[in-house]
Amino acid sequence: MNAVRSSRSAAAPVSAEHLTHPRSLAAFRATKLLLGGYLGISVLTLVAIVLLRDDSADVNSAVWVRGTIVVVSALVTYGCAVRAARGSRSAYRRLRVISGVMVVAIAAIIALPGAFPLWMKAEQGLCGVLLIAVVALVNGSHLRSLFASK
Structure with missing residues (x-):
């Protein structure tokens, strides 16, 4: 296990030149803007729940749980975007995974009948649109090549 861990940490760091490339800067700026919107909507939703x-x-236990999970995931995802923009390969991987998983979870919430009120499904739909854009950006060829193991 230590051999696997040391080989992962031995990957060449992402160079500052690549991180400051105009395409990289634009991709991370857009990603952080979209995730900031996701975080803002999520916090406002938790305020509405309260x-x-x-x-x-309008507010049942499923709404409380989902609202809390969404705020936490939005905070974590935004933090991963900030760290990925600084060159963290692990944060970039987490950003790709979390954003993709959240899109799938949102689709399930919207599709499932009954557990969530219509207002929350609409809010989740808006969050889903923002996250689909994030998924497209972070899985785009430029950022994938930037973080590819060398």
């Missing part, structure tokens, strides 16, 4: 907590038709 304000609507006495309305059992």
Whole structure:
């Protein structure tokens, strides 16, 4: 296991020249902007959940759990984007995985009948659109080649 770990950490770091390339800067700027929107919407949704907590038709336990998970995942994803923009290969991998998984989870929430109110499904749909754009950016050929193991 140590041999595997040391070979991963021995990968050449992403050069500052590649990170400051105009295409890299634009991709990370757009990614952070989209994830900032995702985080903002997620926090506003959690605020709405708190304000609507006495309305059992609009806020049930599934809404509380999902709302909390989304804020945490938005914070983690944004942090990964910031670290990836600084050259962290592991943060870039996490960013790709988390954003993809969240898109699938959002699709499931929208498709599942009953557990979530319509307002939350609409909010999740908006978050999904932002995350689909993130997935497209971070899985694009430029960023993939930037973080490819050398």
